Amino acid sequence: MTTSTISPGTKPKVQYRVARNVDMMLSARHLKKKDLASAMGMAPASMSKKLRGEIVWTIDDVQNAADFLGTDIMTLLKEQLDYGELFGDGGQLVGVDADRRLRGSGEVEFALAA
Numbered sequence: 001m002t003t004s005t006i007s008p009g010t011k012p013k014v015q016y017r018v019a020r021n022v023d024m025m026l027s028a029r030h031l032k033k034k035d036l037a038s039a040m041g042m043a044p045a046s047m048s049k050k051l052r053g054e055i056v057w058t059i060d061d062v063q064n065a066a067d068f069l070g071t072d073i074m075t076l077l078k079e080q081l082d083y084g085e086l087f088g089d090g091g092q093l094v095g096v097d098a099d100r101r102l103r104g105s106g107e108v109e110f111a112l113a114a
Contacts, residue, residue: 014077016053021076022065023051028086029069040064 026033037047040061049055057065059073066073075085 018057018076019051019053039068
């Protein structure tokens, strides 16, 4: 299998969005990146690079990640996830502020890994 890389400074917006959404959903649901990597048939190091935007997400990768997370491709492509999409239930907007803190209404707040 051939792995495509993304040159620094040229991250396609959709690639970054998928990586960000998958990473946030993994964190919010307390799922492990190595389990996603295993489910997708790749090494944990490759998954880490994919989540950092260093390796391109194929459409099959996006579908496999969506299946693992119990969601659909369109959710992983969204610019903003609601609470239900992020955690798997409920429904309100959630985002990341300048301090890399996940915020939603109510008491939802936790730091994302840098």
